[in-house]
Amino acid sequence: MNFRKFLFPFSILYDGVTSLRNYAYDKGWKDSTEYEIPVISVGNLSVGGTGKSPMVELLISILNEDYKVAVLSRGYKRKTSGFLEVQALSTAEEVGDEPLQFKHKFPEVTIAVCADRREGIEKLKLKAEVIILDDAFQHRKVKPALSILLTSYSNLFIEDLVLPAGNLRESKRGMERADIIVITKIPDGTAYAKLQEVQHRMQLKEHQSIYFSIIGYDDSIYGKTESLPLEYLENKAFTLVTGIANPTPLVEFLEQKNFTFQHQKFSDHHHFSTSEIEKLQKEDLILTTEKDFKRLSNRLQKRALYYLPITTVFLHKEEGAFEREVLNRIEYFRKY
Known part of the structure:
Protein backbone atom coordinates (compact mmCIF):
# COMPACT_ATOMS: atom_id res chain seq x y z
CA MET A 1 0.00 0.00 0.00
CA ASN A 2 1.23 3.50 -0.86
CA PHE A 3 0.95 5.33 2.44
CA ARG A 4 1.84 8.64 0.79
CA LYS A 5 -1.75 8.92 -0.45
CA PHE A 6 -2.77 9.67 3.12
CA LEU A 7 -0.66 12.84 2.87
CA PHE A 8 -2.85 14.19 0.06
CA PRO A 9 -4.50 16.86 2.27
CA PHE A 10 -1.04 18.30 2.91
CA SER A 11 -0.40 18.27 -0.83
CA ILE A 12 -3.46 20.45 -1.32
CA LEU A 13 -2.03 22.92 1.18
CA TYR A 14 1.42 22.81 -0.42
CA ASP A 15 -0.10 23.29 -3.87
CA GLY A 16 -2.01 26.31 -2.60
CA VAL A 17 1.10 27.97 -1.20
CA THR A 18 3.27 27.39 -4.28
CA SER A 19 0.44 28.37 -6.65
CA LEU A 20 -0.10 31.63 -4.77
CA ARG A 21 3.62 32.37 -5.01
CA ASN A 22 3.63 31.70 -8.77
CA TYR A 23 0.50 33.82 -9.23
CA ALA A 24 2.25 36.72 -7.49
CA TYR A 25 5.18 36.46 -9.90
CA ASP A 26 2.89 36.06 -12.92
CA LYS A 27 1.00 39.23 -11.97
CA GLY A 28 4.16 41.18 -11.28
CA TRP A 29 3.44 41.58 -7.58
CA LYS A 30 6.76 39.94 -6.83
CA ASP A 31 9.85 41.15 -8.66
CA SER A 32 11.44 38.97 -11.36
CA THR A 33 14.64 40.30 -12.95
CA GLU A 34 15.42 39.95 -16.65
CA TYR A 35 19.02 40.50 -17.71
CA GLU A 36 20.59 42.07 -20.76
CA ILE A 37 22.52 38.87 -21.47
CA PRO A 38 20.67 35.60 -22.13
CA VAL A 39 20.11 33.37 -19.11
CA ILE A 40 19.16 29.73 -19.67
CA SER A 41 17.31 27.94 -16.88
CA VAL A 42 17.53 24.15 -16.64
CA GLY A 43 15.28 22.45 -14.11
CA ASN A 44 12.38 20.18 -13.36
CA LEU A 45 9.10 19.95 -11.51
CA SER A 46 10.04 16.73 -9.76
CA VAL A 47 12.49 16.23 -6.91
CA GLY A 48 15.75 15.09 -8.55
CA GLY A 49 16.62 12.36 -11.01
CA THR A 50 15.72 13.91 -14.39
CA GLY A 51 19.16 14.34 -15.94
CA LYS A 52 19.95 18.01 -15.32
CA SER A 53 23.74 17.57 -15.23
CA PRO A 54 24.04 15.91 -18.68
CA MET A 55 21.74 18.61 -20.07
CA VAL A 56 23.91 21.40 -18.64
CA GLU A 57 26.97 19.74 -20.16
CA LEU A 58 25.22 19.43 -23.51
CA LEU A 59 24.31 23.14 -23.43
CA ILE A 60 27.90 24.07 -22.63
CA SER A 61 29.05 22.03 -25.63
CA ILE A 62 26.48 23.70 -27.89
CA LEU A 63 27.20 27.27 -26.77
CA ASN A 64 30.90 27.20 -25.96
CA GLU A 65 32.10 27.58 -29.55
CA ASP A 66 30.21 30.84 -30.16
CA TYR A 67 29.84 32.42 -26.72
CA LYS A 68 31.67 32.94 -23.46
CA VAL A 69 29.63 30.65 -21.21
CA ALA A 70 29.25 30.64 -17.44
CA VAL A 71 27.31 28.16 -15.29
CA LEU A 72 25.73 29.09 -11.97
CA SER A 73 24.62 26.44 -9.49
CA ARG A 74 23.58 26.67 -5.86
CA GLY A 75 26.16 24.02 -4.98
CA TYR A 76 23.76 21.67 -3.23
CA LYS A 77 25.04 20.29 0.12
CA ARG A 78 28.32 22.22 -0.06
CA LYS A 79 29.88 23.22 3.24
CA THR A 80 30.56 26.83 2.22
CA SER A 81 28.27 29.81 1.69
CA GLY A 82 27.97 32.86 -0.53
CA PHE A 83 29.34 33.32 -4.04
CA LEU A 84 32.27 31.09 -4.92
CA GLU A 85 33.92 30.49 -8.28
CA VAL A 86 34.83 26.85 -8.84
CA GLN A 87 38.51 26.13 -9.43
CA ALA A 88 40.18 23.00 -10.75
CA LEU A 89 41.50 22.27 -7.24
CA SER A 90 38.21 22.93 -5.48
CA THR A 91 36.63 20.06 -3.56
CA ALA A 92 33.09 18.72 -3.64
CA GLU A 93 32.72 19.78 0.01
CA GLU A 94 33.53 23.37 -0.99
CA VAL A 95 31.45 23.74 -4.16
CA GLY A 96 29.26 20.64 -4.57
CA ASP A 97 29.79 17.59 -6.75
CA GLU A 98 28.01 18.71 -9.91
CA PRO A 99 29.74 22.13 -10.27
CA LEU A 100 33.09 20.41 -9.74
CA GLN A 101 32.18 17.88 -12.44
CA PHE A 102 31.37 20.73 -14.86
CA LYS A 103 34.70 22.46 -14.12
CA HIS A 104 36.76 19.33 -14.69
CA LYS A 105 35.02 18.63 -17.99
CA PHE A 106 35.12 22.24 -19.20
CA PRO A 107 38.11 23.92 -17.51
CA GLU A 108 37.87 26.97 -19.77
CA VAL A 109 34.28 27.72 -18.68
CA THR A 110 33.50 29.86 -15.65
CA ILE A 111 31.60 27.77 -13.09
CA ALA A 112 30.28 29.35 -9.90
CA VAL A 113 28.00 28.54 -6.97
CA CYS A 114 25.69 30.92 -5.16
CA ALA A 115 22.36 30.33 -3.44
CA ASP A 116 21.27 33.86 -4.40
CA ARG A 117 20.97 33.51 -8.17
CA ARG A 118 20.63 37.25 -8.77
CA GLU A 119 23.82 37.97 -6.85
CA GLY A 120 25.59 35.25 -8.81
CA ILE A 121 24.36 36.55 -12.17
CA GLU A 122 25.46 40.11 -11.32
CA LYS A 123 29.00 38.85 -10.74
CA LEU A 124 29.10 36.49 -13.71
CA LYS A 125 27.61 38.80 -16.34
CA LEU A 126 30.86 40.78 -16.43
CA LYS A 127 32.76 37.77 -17.77
CA ALA A 128 30.09 35.85 -19.72
CA GLU A 129 27.87 36.25 -22.78
CA VAL A 130 25.46 33.44 -21.78
CA ILE A 131 24.73 32.14 -18.29
CA ILE A 132 23.29 28.68 -17.62
CA LEU A 133 21.38 28.27 -14.36
CA ASP A 134 21.45 24.72 -13.02
CA ASP A 135 18.29 23.54 -11.21
CA ALA A 136 16.51 26.90 -11.37
CA PHE A 137 13.01 26.25 -12.71
CA GLN A 138 11.41 27.30 -9.40
CA HIS A 139 13.72 30.30 -8.99
CA ARG A 140 11.19 32.95 -10.05
CA LYS A 141 13.35 35.90 -8.96
CA VAL A 142 15.12 35.50 -12.31
CA LYS A 143 13.28 35.69 -15.64
CA PRO A 144 15.29 33.51 -18.06
CA ALA A 145 15.61 34.07 -21.77
CA LEU A 146 15.14 30.34 -22.26
CA SER A 147 13.63 27.83 -19.84
CA ILE A 148 14.26 24.10 -20.33
CA LEU A 149 12.13 21.68 -18.30
CA LEU A 150 13.15 18.04 -17.89
CA THR A 151 10.98 15.10 -16.90
CA SER A 152 11.90 11.43 -16.70
CA TYR A 153 9.90 9.05 -18.89
CA SER A 154 9.37 6.69 -15.94
CA ASN A 155 8.07 9.50 -13.71
CA LEU A 156 6.33 12.05 -15.91
CA PHE A 157 5.16 15.10 -14.01
CA ILE A 158 1.76 14.86 -15.67
CA GLU A 159 1.22 11.62 -13.72
CA ASP A 160 2.50 12.90 -10.38
CA LEU A 161 1.22 14.86 -7.36
CA VAL A 162 2.81 17.69 -5.46
CA LEU A 163 4.72 17.05 -2.25
CA PRO A 164 4.33 15.28 0.12
CA ALA A 165 1.89 12.83 -1.50
CA GLY A 166 3.91 12.99 -4.73
CA ASN A 167 7.29 14.24 -5.90
CA LEU A 168 6.41 17.56 -7.53
CA ARG A 169 7.90 20.78 -6.21
CA GLU A 170 4.93 22.65 -7.64
CA SER A 171 1.81 21.87 -9.63
CA LYS A 172 2.18 20.51 -13.15
CA ARG A 173 0.61 23.81 -14.24
CA GLY A 174 4.10 25.21 -13.85
CA MET A 175 5.08 23.55 -17.13
CA GLU A 176 3.51 26.51 -18.94
CA ARG A 177 6.61 28.58 -18.07
CA ALA A 178 8.88 26.23 -20.04
CA ASP A 179 9.98 26.98 -23.58
CA ILE A 180 11.45 23.53 -24.20
CA ILE A 181 10.39 20.26 -22.55
CA VAL A 182 12.72 17.26 -22.73
CA ILE A 183 11.51 13.77 -21.88
CA THR A 184 14.61 12.03 -20.51
CA LYS A 185 15.78 8.50 -19.72
CA ILE A 186 13.51 6.82 -22.25
CA PRO A 187 14.08 3.02 -22.22
CA ASP A 188 15.67 1.52 -25.31
CA GLY A 189 13.12 0.14 -27.73
CA THR A 190 10.23 2.38 -26.64
CA ALA A 191 7.78 2.57 -29.54
CA TYR A 192 7.50 5.94 -31.27
CA ALA A 193 3.71 5.71 -30.88
CA LYS A 194 4.22 5.76 -27.10
CA LEU A 195 6.22 8.96 -27.38
CA GLN A 196 3.54 10.54 -29.56
CA GLU A 197 1.02 9.63 -26.89
CA VAL A 198 3.12 11.36 -24.23
CA GLN A 199 3.42 14.45 -26.41
CA HIS A 200 -0.35 14.55 -26.88
CA ARG A 201 -0.93 14.26 -23.13
CA MET A 202 1.46 17.14 -22.45
CA GLN A 203 -0.96 19.54 -24.15
CA LEU A 204 1.83 21.88 -25.19
CA LYS A 205 1.27 25.59 -25.62
CA GLU A 206 2.01 27.32 -28.91
CA HIS A 207 5.40 28.61 -27.75
CA GLN A 208 6.64 25.22 -26.51
CA SER A 209 8.75 22.49 -28.11
CA ILE A 210 9.27 18.92 -26.96
CA TYR A 211 12.21 16.53 -27.41
CA PHE A 212 12.86 12.92 -26.43
CA SER A 213 16.16 11.57 -25.14
CA ILE A 214 17.86 8.46 -23.80
CA ILE A 215 20.91 8.06 -21.57
CA GLY A 216 24.10 7.59 -23.54
CA TYR A 217 26.76 5.56 -21.74
CA ASP A 218 30.47 5.94 -22.46
CA PRO A 309 30.13 8.98 -17.77
CA ILE A 310 26.70 9.56 -19.28
CA THR A 311 25.37 11.97 -21.89
CA THR A 312 22.02 13.13 -23.24
CA VAL A 313 21.26 11.48 -26.58
CA PHE A 314 18.23 12.62 -28.55
CA LEU A 315 15.99 10.19 -30.38
CA HIS A 316 14.86 10.38 -33.98
CA LYS A 317 17.69 12.67 -35.10
CA GLU A 318 16.43 15.48 -32.86
CA GLU A 319 19.84 16.54 -31.57
CA GLY A 320 20.43 18.87 -34.50
CA ALA A 321 16.96 20.36 -34.08
CA PHE A 322 17.52 20.92 -30.37
CA GLU A 323 20.86 22.62 -30.98
CA ARG A 324 19.40 24.86 -33.67
CA GLU A 325 16.49 25.88 -31.46
CA VAL A 326 18.73 26.76 -28.52
CA LEU A 327 21.07 28.83 -30.70
CA ASN A 328 18.20 30.54 -32.52
CA ARG A 329 16.44 31.49 -29.29
CA ILE A 330 19.66 32.86 -27.80
CA GLU A 331 20.48 34.84 -30.94
CA TYR A 332 16.94 36.23 -31.10
CA PHE A 333 17.17 37.37 -27.48
CA ARG A 334 20.52 39.08 -28.11
CA LYS A 335 19.12 40.96 -31.10
CA TYR A 336 15.83 42.05 -29.62
Whole structure:
Protein backbone atom coordinates (compact mmCIF):
# COMPACT_ATOMS: atom_id res chain seq x y z
CA MET A 1 0.00 0.00 0.00
CA ASN A 2 1.23 3.50 -0.86
CA PHE A 3 0.95 5.33 2.44
CA ARG A 4 1.84 8.64 0.79
CA LYS A 5 -1.75 8.92 -0.45
CA PHE A 6 -2.77 9.67 3.12
CA LEU A 7 -0.66 12.84 2.87
CA PHE A 8 -2.85 14.19 0.06
CA PRO A 9 -4.50 16.86 2.27
CA PHE A 10 -1.04 18.30 2.91
CA SER A 11 -0.40 18.27 -0.83
CA ILE A 12 -3.46 20.45 -1.32
CA LEU A 13 -2.03 22.92 1.18
CA TYR A 14 1.42 22.81 -0.42
CA ASP A 15 -0.10 23.29 -3.87
CA GLY A 16 -2.01 26.31 -2.60
CA VAL A 17 1.10 27.97 -1.20
CA THR A 18 3.27 27.39 -4.28
CA SER A 19 0.44 28.37 -6.65
CA LEU A 20 -0.10 31.63 -4.77
CA ARG A 21 3.62 32.37 -5.01
CA ASN A 22 3.63 31.70 -8.77
CA TYR A 23 0.50 33.82 -9.23
CA ALA A 24 2.25 36.72 -7.49
CA TYR A 25 5.18 36.46 -9.90
CA ASP A 26 2.89 36.06 -12.92
CA LYS A 27 1.00 39.23 -11.97
CA GLY A 28 4.16 41.18 -11.28
CA TRP A 29 3.44 41.58 -7.58
CA LYS A 30 6.76 39.94 -6.83
CA ASP A 31 9.85 41.15 -8.66
CA SER A 32 11.44 38.97 -11.36
CA THR A 33 14.64 40.30 -12.95
CA GLU A 34 15.42 39.95 -16.65
CA TYR A 35 19.02 40.50 -17.71
CA GLU A 36 20.59 42.07 -20.76
CA ILE A 37 22.52 38.87 -21.47
CA PRO A 38 20.67 35.60 -22.13
CA VAL A 39 20.11 33.37 -19.11
CA ILE A 40 19.16 29.73 -19.67
CA SER A 41 17.31 27.94 -16.88
CA VAL A 42 17.53 24.15 -16.64
CA GLY A 43 15.28 22.45 -14.11
CA ASN A 44 12.38 20.18 -13.36
CA LEU A 45 9.10 19.95 -11.51
CA SER A 46 10.04 16.73 -9.76
CA VAL A 47 12.49 16.23 -6.91
CA GLY A 48 15.75 15.09 -8.55
CA GLY A 49 16.62 12.36 -11.01
CA THR A 50 15.72 13.91 -14.39
CA GLY A 51 19.16 14.34 -15.94
CA LYS A 52 19.95 18.01 -15.32
CA SER A 53 23.74 17.57 -15.23
CA PRO A 54 24.04 15.91 -18.68
CA MET A 55 21.74 18.61 -20.07
CA VAL A 56 23.91 21.40 -18.64
CA GLU A 57 26.97 19.74 -20.16
CA LEU A 58 25.22 19.43 -23.51
CA LEU A 59 24.31 23.14 -23.43
CA ILE A 60 27.90 24.07 -22.63
CA SER A 61 29.05 22.03 -25.63
CA ILE A 62 26.48 23.70 -27.89
CA LEU A 63 27.20 27.27 -26.77
CA ASN A 64 30.90 27.20 -25.96
CA GLU A 65 32.10 27.58 -29.55
CA ASP A 66 30.21 30.84 -30.16
CA TYR A 67 29.84 32.42 -26.72
CA LYS A 68 31.67 32.94 -23.46
CA VAL A 69 29.63 30.65 -21.21
CA ALA A 70 29.25 30.64 -17.44
CA VAL A 71 27.31 28.16 -15.29
CA LEU A 72 25.73 29.09 -11.97
CA SER A 73 24.62 26.44 -9.49
CA ARG A 74 23.58 26.67 -5.86
CA GLY A 75 26.16 24.02 -4.98
CA TYR A 76 23.76 21.67 -3.23
CA LYS A 77 25.04 20.29 0.12
CA ARG A 78 28.32 22.22 -0.06
CA LYS A 79 29.88 23.22 3.24
CA THR A 80 30.56 26.83 2.22
CA SER A 81 28.27 29.81 1.69
CA GLY A 82 27.97 32.86 -0.53
CA PHE A 83 29.34 33.32 -4.04
CA LEU A 84 32.27 31.09 -4.92
CA GLU A 85 33.92 30.49 -8.28
CA VAL A 86 34.83 26.85 -8.84
CA GLN A 87 38.51 26.13 -9.43
CA ALA A 88 40.18 23.00 -10.75
CA LEU A 89 41.50 22.27 -7.24
CA SER A 90 38.21 22.93 -5.48
CA THR A 91 36.63 20.06 -3.56
CA ALA A 92 33.09 18.72 -3.64
CA GLU A 93 32.72 19.78 0.01
CA GLU A 94 33.53 23.37 -0.99
CA VAL A 95 31.45 23.74 -4.16
CA GLY A 96 29.26 20.64 -4.57
CA ASP A 97 29.79 17.59 -6.75
CA GLU A 98 28.01 18.71 -9.91
CA PRO A 99 29.74 22.13 -10.27
CA LEU A 100 33.09 20.41 -9.74
CA GLN A 101 32.18 17.88 -12.44
CA PHE A 102 31.37 20.73 -14.86
CA LYS A 103 34.70 22.46 -14.12
CA HIS A 104 36.76 19.33 -14.69
CA LYS A 105 35.02 18.63 -17.99
CA PHE A 106 35.12 22.24 -19.20
CA PRO A 107 38.11 23.92 -17.51
CA GLU A 108 37.87 26.97 -19.77
CA VAL A 109 34.28 27.72 -18.68
CA THR A 110 33.50 29.86 -15.65
CA ILE A 111 31.60 27.77 -13.09
CA ALA A 112 30.28 29.35 -9.90
CA VAL A 113 28.00 28.54 -6.97
CA CYS A 114 25.69 30.92 -5.16
CA ALA A 115 22.36 30.33 -3.44
CA ASP A 116 21.27 33.86 -4.40
CA ARG A 117 20.97 33.51 -8.17
CA ARG A 118 20.63 37.25 -8.77
CA GLU A 119 23.82 37.97 -6.85
CA GLY A 120 25.59 35.25 -8.81
CA ILE A 121 24.36 36.55 -12.17
CA GLU A 122 25.46 40.11 -11.32
CA LYS A 123 29.00 38.85 -10.74
CA LEU A 124 29.10 36.49 -13.71
CA LYS A 125 27.61 38.80 -16.34
CA LEU A 126 30.86 40.78 -16.43
CA LYS A 127 32.76 37.77 -17.77
CA ALA A 128 30.09 35.85 -19.72
CA GLU A 129 27.87 36.25 -22.78
CA VAL A 130 25.46 33.44 -21.78
CA ILE A 131 24.73 32.14 -18.29
CA ILE A 132 23.29 28.68 -17.62
CA LEU A 133 21.38 28.27 -14.36
CA ASP A 134 21.45 24.72 -13.02
CA ASP A 135 18.29 23.54 -11.21
CA ALA A 136 16.51 26.90 -11.37
CA PHE A 137 13.01 26.25 -12.71
CA GLN A 138 11.41 27.30 -9.40
CA HIS A 139 13.72 30.30 -8.99
CA ARG A 140 11.19 32.95 -10.05
CA LYS A 141 13.35 35.90 -8.96
CA VAL A 142 15.12 35.50 -12.31
CA LYS A 143 13.28 35.69 -15.64
CA PRO A 144 15.29 33.51 -18.06
CA ALA A 145 15.61 34.07 -21.77
CA LEU A 146 15.14 30.34 -22.26
CA SER A 147 13.63 27.83 -19.84
CA ILE A 148 14.26 24.10 -20.33
CA LEU A 149 12.13 21.68 -18.30
CA LEU A 150 13.15 18.04 -17.89
CA THR A 151 10.98 15.10 -16.90
CA SER A 152 11.90 11.43 -16.70
CA TYR A 153 9.90 9.05 -18.89
CA SER A 154 9.37 6.69 -15.94
CA ASN A 155 8.07 9.50 -13.71
CA LEU A 156 6.33 12.05 -15.91
CA PHE A 157 5.16 15.10 -14.01
CA ILE A 158 1.76 14.86 -15.67
CA GLU A 159 1.22 11.62 -13.72
CA ASP A 160 2.50 12.90 -10.38
CA LEU A 161 1.22 14.86 -7.36
CA VAL A 162 2.81 17.69 -5.46
CA LEU A 163 4.72 17.05 -2.25
CA PRO A 164 4.33 15.28 0.12
CA ALA A 165 1.89 12.83 -1.50
CA GLY A 166 3.91 12.99 -4.73
CA ASN A 167 7.29 14.24 -5.90
CA LEU A 168 6.41 17.56 -7.53
CA ARG A 169 7.90 20.78 -6.21
CA GLU A 170 4.93 22.65 -7.64
CA SER A 171 1.81 21.87 -9.63
CA LYS A 172 2.18 20.51 -13.15
CA ARG A 173 0.61 23.81 -14.24
CA GLY A 174 4.10 25.21 -13.85
CA MET A 175 5.08 23.55 -17.13
CA GLU A 176 3.51 26.51 -18.94
CA ARG A 177 6.61 28.58 -18.07
CA ALA A 178 8.88 26.23 -20.04
CA ASP A 179 9.98 26.98 -23.58
CA ILE A 180 11.45 23.53 -24.20
CA ILE A 181 10.39 20.26 -22.55
CA VAL A 182 12.72 17.26 -22.73
CA ILE A 183 11.51 13.77 -21.88
CA THR A 184 14.61 12.03 -20.51
CA LYS A 185 15.78 8.50 -19.72
CA ILE A 186 13.51 6.82 -22.25
CA PRO A 187 14.08 3.02 -22.22
CA ASP A 188 15.67 1.52 -25.31
CA GLY A 189 13.12 0.14 -27.73
CA THR A 190 10.23 2.38 -26.64
CA ALA A 191 7.78 2.57 -29.54
CA TYR A 192 7.50 5.94 -31.27
CA ALA A 193 3.71 5.71 -30.88
CA LYS A 194 4.22 5.76 -27.10
CA LEU A 195 6.22 8.96 -27.38
CA GLN A 196 3.54 10.54 -29.56
CA GLU A 197 1.02 9.63 -26.89
CA VAL A 198 3.12 11.36 -24.23
CA GLN A 199 3.42 14.45 -26.41
CA HIS A 200 -0.35 14.55 -26.88
CA ARG A 201 -0.93 14.26 -23.13
CA MET A 202 1.46 17.14 -22.45
CA GLN A 203 -0.96 19.54 -24.15
CA LEU A 204 1.83 21.88 -25.19
CA LYS A 205 1.27 25.59 -25.62
CA GLU A 206 2.01 27.32 -28.91
CA HIS A 207 5.40 28.61 -27.75
CA GLN A 208 6.64 25.22 -26.51
CA SER A 209 8.75 22.49 -28.11
CA ILE A 210 9.27 18.92 -26.96
CA TYR A 211 12.21 16.53 -27.41
CA PHE A 212 12.86 12.92 -26.43
CA SER A 213 16.16 11.57 -25.14
CA ILE A 214 17.86 8.46 -23.80
CA ILE A 215 20.91 8.06 -21.57
CA GLY A 216 24.10 7.59 -23.54
CA TYR A 217 26.76 5.56 -21.74
CA ASP A 218 30.47 5.94 -22.46
CA ASP A 219 32.47 3.07 -23.96
CA SER A 220 35.10 3.48 -21.25
CA ILE A 221 35.35 3.78 -17.50
CA TYR A 222 37.64 6.40 -15.94
CA GLY A 223 39.79 6.40 -12.84
CA LYS A 224 42.14 8.87 -11.20
CA THR A 225 44.95 8.33 -13.69
CA GLU A 226 43.68 5.96 -16.37
CA SER A 227 40.78 4.92 -18.54
CA LEU A 228 39.78 1.39 -19.45
CA PRO A 229 37.31 -0.05 -21.96
CA LEU A 230 33.93 -0.86 -20.45
CA GLU A 231 34.53 -4.52 -21.32
CA TYR A 232 37.20 -4.54 -18.61
CA LEU A 233 34.34 -5.23 -16.17
CA GLU A 234 33.43 -8.49 -17.88
CA ASN A 235 34.03 -11.56 -15.71
CA LYS A 236 34.95 -9.34 -12.77
CA ALA A 237 32.98 -8.93 -9.55
CA PHE A 238 32.73 -5.28 -8.57
CA THR A 239 30.78 -2.97 -6.27
CA LEU A 240 28.50 -0.32 -7.73
CA VAL A 241 28.27 2.73 -5.47
CA THR A 242 25.58 5.33 -6.20
CA GLY A 243 24.53 8.50 -4.41
CA ILE A 244 22.09 9.80 -7.00
CA ALA A 245 18.33 10.27 -7.01
CA ASN A 246 17.53 7.46 -9.44
CA PRO A 247 20.20 4.81 -10.09
CA THR A 248 17.75 2.37 -11.73
CA PRO A 249 18.73 3.12 -15.38
CA LEU A 250 22.41 2.58 -14.57
CA VAL A 251 21.70 -0.65 -12.71
CA GLU A 252 19.59 -1.93 -15.61
CA PHE A 253 22.30 -0.99 -18.12
CA LEU A 254 24.95 -2.94 -16.20
CA GLU A 255 22.60 -5.91 -15.78
CA GLN A 256 21.97 -5.96 -19.53
CA LYS A 257 25.73 -6.22 -19.97
CA ASN A 258 25.60 -9.33 -17.72
CA PHE A 259 28.12 -7.79 -15.35
CA THR A 260 28.50 -9.24 -11.86
CA PHE A 261 28.17 -6.60 -9.16
CA GLN A 262 26.75 -5.66 -5.78
CA HIS A 263 24.95 -2.36 -5.46
CA GLN A 264 25.49 -0.05 -2.50
CA LYS A 265 22.85 2.65 -2.80
CA PHE A 266 23.03 5.97 -0.95
CA SER A 267 20.82 9.08 -1.01
CA ASP A 268 21.28 11.83 -3.59
CA HIS A 269 24.41 13.97 -2.98
CA HIS A 270 25.27 11.72 -0.03
CA HIS A 271 28.20 12.83 2.14
CA PHE A 272 30.08 9.63 2.93
CA SER A 273 30.94 9.16 6.59
CA THR A 274 34.35 8.03 7.79
CA SER A 275 33.01 4.56 8.59
CA GLU A 276 31.43 4.26 5.13
CA ILE A 277 34.72 5.26 3.50
CA GLU A 278 36.55 2.65 5.57
CA LYS A 279 34.15 -0.04 4.42
CA LEU A 280 34.43 0.99 0.79
CA GLN A 281 38.20 0.98 1.09
CA LYS A 282 38.02 -2.79 1.56
CA GLU A 283 36.27 -3.35 -1.79
CA ASP A 284 38.53 -4.66 -4.55
CA LEU A 285 36.90 -2.84 -7.48
CA ILE A 286 34.39 0.02 -7.35
CA LEU A 287 32.35 1.54 -10.15
CA THR A 288 30.44 4.72 -9.42
CA THR A 289 28.78 7.67 -11.16
CA GLU A 290 30.74 10.68 -12.31
CA LYS A 291 29.05 12.85 -9.69
CA ASP A 292 29.86 10.41 -6.88
CA PHE A 293 33.44 10.09 -8.11
CA LYS A 294 33.97 13.78 -7.29
CA ARG A 295 33.07 13.07 -3.66
CA LEU A 296 34.91 9.76 -3.37
CA SER A 297 38.16 10.19 -5.28
CA ASN A 298 39.85 12.43 -2.70
CA ARG A 299 38.82 10.22 0.21
CA LEU A 300 39.23 6.70 -1.12
CA GLN A 301 42.91 5.83 -1.25
CA LYS A 302 42.50 3.06 -3.78
CA ARG A 303 43.47 2.72 -7.41
CA ALA A 304 40.54 0.56 -8.50
CA LEU A 305 37.91 3.32 -8.37
CA TYR A 306 36.22 4.17 -11.67
CA TYR A 307 33.21 6.06 -12.99
CA LEU A 308 31.04 5.66 -16.08
CA PRO A 309 30.13 8.98 -17.77
CA ILE A 310 26.70 9.56 -19.28
CA THR A 311 25.37 11.97 -21.89
CA THR A 312 22.02 13.13 -23.24
CA VAL A 313 21.26 11.48 -26.58
CA PHE A 314 18.23 12.62 -28.55
CA LEU A 315 15.99 10.19 -30.38
CA HIS A 316 14.86 10.38 -33.98
CA LYS A 317 17.69 12.67 -35.10
CA GLU A 318 16.43 15.48 -32.86
CA GLU A 319 19.84 16.54 -31.57
CA GLY A 320 20.43 18.87 -34.50
CA ALA A 321 16.96 20.36 -34.08
CA PHE A 322 17.52 20.92 -30.37
CA GLU A 323 20.86 22.62 -30.98
CA ARG A 324 19.40 24.86 -33.67
CA GLU A 325 16.49 25.88 -31.46
CA VAL A 326 18.73 26.76 -28.52
CA LEU A 327 21.07 28.83 -30.70
CA ASN A 328 18.20 30.54 -32.52
CA ARG A 329 16.44 31.49 -29.29
CA ILE A 330 19.66 32.86 -27.80
CA GLU A 331 20.48 34.84 -30.94
CA TYR A 332 16.94 36.23 -31.10
CA PHE A 333 17.17 37.37 -27.48
CA ARG A 334 20.52 39.08 -28.11
CA LYS A 335 19.12 40.96 -31.10
CA TYR A 336 15.83 42.05 -29.62
